[in-house]
Amino acid sequence: MWPDRRLIELLGVEHPLVLAPMAGFVTAELAASVCNAGGLGSIGCATMQPQSAIEAIEKLRSLTSKPFNVNFFCHIPAQANFRREQAWLDQLADYYRELGLDLPSPPPRIDLPPFGDAMCTVVERARPDVVSFHFGLPEPSLLARVKAVGCRVMSSATTVEEALWLEAHGADVIIAQGNEAGGHRGMFMVSEVASQPGSLALIPQVVDAVGVPVIAAGGIADGRAIAAVFALGAAGAQIGTAYLLCPEAATPPLHRDALRQSHADATVVTNVFSGRPARALVNRMTREIGPISAETPEFPLPMAALVGLRAKAEQQGSTDFTPLWAGQAAPLAREMPGEAVTRALVEGALSQFRRLSG
Amino acid sequence: MWPDRRLIELLGVEHPLVLAPMAGFVTAELAASVCNAGGLGSIGCATMQPQSAIEAIEKLRSLTSKPFNVNFFCHIPAQANFRREQAWLDQLADYYRELGLDLPSPPPRIDLPPFGDAMCTVVERARPDVVSFHFGLPEPSLLARVKAVGCRVMSSATTVEEALWLEAHGADVIIAQGNEAGGHRGMFMVSEVASQPGSLALIPQVVDAVGVPVIAAGGIADGRAIAAVFALGAAGAQIGTAYLLCPEAATPPLHRDALRQSHADATVVTNVFSGRPARALVNRMTREIGPISAETPEFPLPMAALVGLRAKAEQQGSTDFTPLWAGQAAPLAREMPGEAVTRALVEGALSQFRRLSG
Numbered sequence: 001m002w003p004d005r006r007l008i009e010l011l012g013v014e015h016p017l018v019l020a021p022m023a024g025f026v027t028a029e030l031a032a033s034v035c036n037a038g039g040l041g042s043i044g045c046a047t048m049q050p051q052s053a054i055e056a057i058e059k060l061r062s063l064t065s066k067p068f069n070v071n072f073f074c075h076i077p078a079q080a081n082f083r084r085e086q087a088w089l090d091q092l093a094d095y096y097r098e099l100g101l102d103l104p105s106p107p108p109r110i111d112l113p114p115f116g117d118a119m120c121t122v123v124e125r126a127r128p129d130v131v132s133f134h135f136g137l138p139e140p141s142l143l144a145r146v147k148a149v150g151c152r153v154m155s156s157a158t159t160v161e162e163a164l165w166l167e168a169h170g171a172d173v174i175i176a177q178g179n180e181a182g183g184h185r186g187m188f189m190v191s192e193v194a195s196q197p198g199s200l201a202l203i204p205q206v207v208d209a210v211g212v213p214v215i216a217a218g219g220i221a222d223g224r225a226i227a228a229v230f231a232l233g234a235a236g237a238q239i240g241t242a243y244l245l246c247p248e249a250a251t252p253p254l255h256r257d258a259l260r261q262s263h264a265d266a267t268v269v270t271n272v273f274s275g276r277p278a279r280a281l282v283n284r285m286t287r288e289i290g291p292i293s294a295e296t297p298e299f300p301l302p303m304a305a306l307v308g309l310r311a312k313a314e315q316q317g318s319t320d321f322t323p324l325w326a327g328q329a330a331p332l333a334r335e336m337p338g339e340a341v342t343r344a345l346v347e348g349a350l351s352q353f354r355r356l357s358g
Numbered sequence: 359m360w361p362d363r364r365l366i367e368l369l370g371v372e373h374p375l376v377l378a379p380m381a382g383f384v385t386a387e388l389a390a391s392v393c394n395a396g397g398l399g400s401i402g403c404a405t406m407q408p409q410s411a412i413e414a415i416e417k418l419r420s421l422t423s424k425p426f427n428v429n430f431f432c433h434i435p436a437q438a439n440f441r442r443e444q445a446w447l448d449q450l451a452d453y454y455r456e457l458g459l460d461l462p463s464p465p466p467r468i469d470l471p472p473f474g475d476a477m478c479t480v481v482e483r484a485r486p487d488v489v490s491f492h493f494g495l496p497e498p499s500l501l502a503r504v505k506a507v508g509c510r511v512m513s514s515a516t517t518v519e520e521a522l523w524l525e526a527h528g529a530d531v532i533i534a535q536g537n538e539a540g541g542h543r544g545m546f547m548v549s550e551v552a553s554q555p556g557s558l559a560l561i562p563q564v565v566d567a568v569g570v571p572v573i574a575a576g577g578i579a580d581g582r583a584i585a586a587v588f589a590l591g592a593a594g595a596q597i598g599t600a601y602l603l604c605p606e607a608a609t610p611p612l613h614r615d616a617l618r619q620s621h622a623d624a625t626v627v628t629n630v631f632s633g634r635p636a637r638a639l640v641n642r643m644t645r646e647i648g649p650i651s652a653e654t655p656e657f658p659l660p661m662a663a664l665v666g667l668r669a670k671a672e673q674q675g676s677t678d679f680t681p682l683w684a685g686q687a688a689p690l691a692r693e694m695p696g697e698a699v700t701r702a703l704v705e706g707a708l709s710q711f712r713r714l715s716g
Contacts, residue, residue, distance in 0.1 A: 003714045159623040179537065180556040190623060194649050195640060197622040198538040198556030200577035200586060201686030205622045219558035224590050228558060231585035231710050264555040264563045265517040265548060282553060291552050328559030352589050356361045357715025 001350060006213045007236040010172065011130055011152060012067045014038030015346050017226070018175075018215060019338075020240030021071030021132065022183060022325070023047045028056055030248035032063035033338030038346070040130065042069040050118045057126045067129035069154070072115035074188070075135040075276070078298035082106070085297045089305045091289065095321070099312045108304040115142065124149050132156075135276075136188035137169050156186030156217065158196055163206040163214075165189060173213050175238055176206040180219030182241045182327030184278040185269065193269050193277045193292060199229065207233035221329035223348015227356065230349070239345065241327040245335045254319050258283075262330040273306065273323035275299035281330075284320035359708060364571045365594040368530065369488055369510060370425045372396030373704050375584070376533075376573060377696075378598030379429030379490065380541060380683070381405045386414055388606035390421035391696030396704070398488065400427040408476045415484045425487035427512070430473035432546070433493040433634070436656035440464070443655045447663045449647065453679070457670045466662040473500065482507050490514075493634075494546035495527050514544030514575065516554055521564040521572075523547060531571050533596055534564040538577030540599045540685030542636040543627065551627050551635045551650060557587065565591035579687035581706015585714065588707070597703065599685040603693045612677050616641075620688040631664065631681035633657035639688075642678035 002008060007016040019026065019034040023044030031041030043060055045053040053070070060068055085107035096103045115138045123131055123146055131146050132154040138146070146153060147170065154173040157163035163174045177186050178199025185196065197205075199218045207214050213236065216229035221242035229237050244251045244259055251259070258281050269277045272290035276299040280286065285306075296302045310321040334341060360366060365374040377384065377392040381402030389399030401418055403411040411428070418426055443465035454461045473496045481489055481504055489504050490512040496504070505511060505528065512531040515521035521532045535544050536557025543554065555563075557576045565572050571594065574587035579600035587595050602609045602617055609617070616639050627635045630648035634657040638644065643664075654660045668679040692699060 001716065003716050160621055161623075178556060178558060180559045192623070192626075194626040195623040197686045198536060198558065198577055200536060200557040200583055201538045201579075202622055204580065204582050205687070205689060219556055221559075222562065224562050225558055227589035227714065228586035231589055231714060232582050263518060264560055265519075265550070265553040268550075268552040328555045329563070331563060353714045353716065356585065356589060356711045358359065358361050358711065 003230055003353060004235045007173070007215070010213065011040055013040050016236035017342065017345055018042060018069065018236060018238040019243060020183070020217065020238050021069065022240050023071070025244060025250050027248055027250050028059040028063055030243060030246055030338045031060050031068055033246070033248055034342050035064040035066035035068050037339040037342035039342050040067060040069050042071055042132065044071045045119070046071060046073040046134070047112060050122050053119065053122050054126065057128065069130035069132050070123065070126070070128040071132045071134065072119060073112070073135055074133045074138050075114050075299055077114060078301050080109070081297060085109070085301060085305070087295060088297050088302060091295065092305055092309060095309050099309060101308055101312055104305070104308065108307065110300060110304040112300045114138070117142070120145050123151065127151065130154060132175065134184060134186050137166065137171065143170055154215065157206060158185055158187045159190055160205050160209045162187070162189050163210050167210045167212055171212065173215055174206060174210055175215045175217050176203050176234070178202050178216065178218030179269070180328040181217050182267070182279045182330070183325045184274070184276055187277060196269070200232065203229055203232040203234050219327060219329045221327070221332035223345055223350070223352050225329065226345060226349035227352030241330045242333045242345070243338060243341055244326070245333045246338045246341060248338050254314060254317065254322065255324055258319055258324045259326055259330050259333060262326060264328055264331060267326050267328055267330070271296050273302060275302045278323070278325065279327060281324035281326045283322065283324060361588055361711060362593045365531070365573070368571065369398055371398050374594035375700065375703055376400060376427065376594060376596040377601060378541070378575065378596050379427065380598050381429070383602060383608050385606055385608050386417040386421055388601060388604055388696045389418050389426055391604070391606055392700050393422040393424035393426055395697040395700035397700050398425060398427050400429055400490065402429045403477070404429060404431040404492070405470060408480050411477065411480050412484065415486065427488035427490050428481065428484070428486040429490045429492065430477060431470070431493055432491045432496050433472050433657055435472060436659050438467070439655060443467070443659055443663070445653060446655050446660060449653065450663055450667060453667050457667060459666055459670055462663070462666065466665065468658060468662040470658045472496070475500070478503050481509065485509065488512060490533065492542060492544050495524065495529065501528055512573065515564060516543055516545045517548055518563050518567045520547050521568050525568045525570055529570065531573055532564060532568055533573045533575050534561050534592070536560050536574065536576030537627070538686040539575050540625070540637045540688070541683045542632070542634055545635060554627070558590065561587055561590040561592050577685060577687045579685070579690035581703055581708070581710050583687065584703060584707035585710030599688045600691045600703070601696060601699055602684070603691045604696045604699060606696050612672060612675065612680065613682055616677055616682045617684055617688050617691060620684060622686055622689060625684050625686055625688070629654050631660060633660045636681070636683065637685060639682035639684045641680065641682060
């Protein structure tokens with residue numbers, strides 16, 4: 001069956017496939033569907049208040065008895081910088097005018113605290129089997145609390161240097177996030193988007209550098225790519241975009257339509273939506289302001305200035321200001337329930353393993 | 359052995375591995391070493407005069423009786439644009455001063471004609487088994503002459519759209535060039551570097567779109583990646599950077615040193631050396647002028663303005679102005695003769711196929 005069983009044993013899953021947490025897009029139902037098909041379902045709690053995280057975890061637990069993963073962000077909190085936030089808003093002024101909206105004043109802010117004491121307490125009580133982090137790891141005392149209650153810890157690396165740091169600081173599993181991946185890049189030691197390596201180059205170099213199991217992420221949407229990353233030395237695959245068209249996903253209809261029309265070179269890594277590099281389908285924002293702008297406020301402040309624009313545009317059926325998160329394998333996403341997608345991924349990978357052995 | 363034998367049969371090789379032509383870096387000796395180990399050796403004639411191409415092909419034929427590939431460029435010739443060329447030179451003025459060099463006047467030019475009648479006559483006489491093109495295909499009458507003498511024709515696609523165009527216009531094999539690849543990107547229908555897909559996403563989407571065999575290129579430097587691209591549906595792998603440290607390669611010593619110190623995120627796609635996007639190790643030019651500049655003259659004119667700078671800097675042991683072509687898997691390149699590298703690649707791939715079958 002699977003040529004590498006380390007993750008199966010470490011995480012207690014039947015298949016070494018992980019649903020990417022995709023905050024705001026993964027529902028408890030989608031996560032449960034992956035768990036119930038033998039994979040590791042994940043929910044993204046990064047944008048939730050602690051009480052909502054408790055409820056999301058409880059709901060997932062009511063839908064599956066299998067292990068699952070809960071994901072948090074470990075970003076450095078944004079520093080208020082009124083001048084920068086006002087300048088960003090001013091850059092959007094023509095769009096506000098075009099849509100007949102008043103420019104907000106002062107610039108709107110949103111607060112997105114990184115994983116901290118309150119959320120750590122949620123984890124200590126809920127004790128999910130696996131906790132994954134994006135943008136590094138929490139401070140040592142918080143990480144120690146997560147590990148003390150028995151959670152396996154995973155985090156994303158976009159370079160070999162980041163993988164070595166994560167291993168040295170306590171990650172049990174490294175998620176090697178290739179440049180193909182949709183959504184936010186986990187970059188936390190490097191900032192240069194142009195030099196981010198693709199999965200085919202990154203995975204074997206991370207595998208050679210670390211001793212812990214490596215999960216490949218980025219560009220994986222069918223059994224062929226799963227088999228490929230095992231050939232590269234990965235012990236598992238994390239898959240996101242391939243689940244965005246599942247009926248259980250919270251993907252909005254306009255986003256689904258955009259995904260259905262996507263192609264392999266329809267995405268860019270852009271910081272114009274959140275202030276951090278993230279892969280999304282090309283749209284008016286990425287074309288006219290991005291893909292990379294040196295003027296964005298710190299993560300996640302650019303989002304606040306877009307809320308009004310985006311809502312008005314979406315009412316009119318436009319995704320001009322919507323972050324249409326997607327990876328480069330988006331065209332391979334299938335419109336099937338999460339359990340069926342998972343089973344197809346497993347069967348696709350296993351049939352490739354058989355084919356390759358001749 | 360190999361899970362896909364289409365290329366073995368089509369090209370008459372023992373192993374479906376192609377040495378990337380790497381004009382200026384591949385010698386007849388290196389190409390022959392790959393041929394003699396059962397792969398498809400290639401020589402890059404794009405920068406040669408017809409007489410030099412004849413001699414290079416004759417030399418290769420004296421070193422091997424196996425099939426080989428000869429590569430040419432099909433770019434649109436640069437239009438003279440004095441103002442743009444002068445502006446480019448002016449951008450380099452501080453560097454000239456720093457190195458104690460006079461700024462050339464008028465801006466120096468170099469002529470790099472695309473594949474045309476004279477080179478087509480060389481091909482008709484030499485009749486290599488395989489001819490590959492970069493930047494599209496030559497005009498139909500030239501392509502017909504190449505095919506009329508029995509050459510198999512290959513060309514590179516960086517998107518699904520380009521792959522479909524190449525198949526429709528007569529390519530017998532598509533080289534799917536992932537974003538990881540070193541050197542010039544084959545882009546001929548698209549110009550946006552930021553949306554170029556990585557191999558893991560590109561290869562299966564190209565394989566699904568075309569009927570001809572697909573060779574994967576980009577990020578492949580050991581048997582793991584070769585096995586991976588076969589899992590993705592490729593019928594072969596083209597490998598470049600992994601051969602740059604071979605003793606038979608013409609890689610200059612400073613370039614070799616830079617490759618030895620490289621890492622997975624040490625490269626960028628840049629147009630500052632040639633006017634076309636190409637992957638190279640980050641250096642002073644890519645940092646200070648690039649990686650992408652909107653001001654470069656057309657391909658290959660920026661190179662002319664760099665000749666003097668580069669020569670002087672290299673005399674002083676500096677690669678500040680040298681295009682250090684390299685793919686993202688450069689750290690996996692091994693310092694062994696070409697035949698040994700090829701055998702290691704074959705054995706590495708075959709052992710992965712066995713491992714994956716459990």
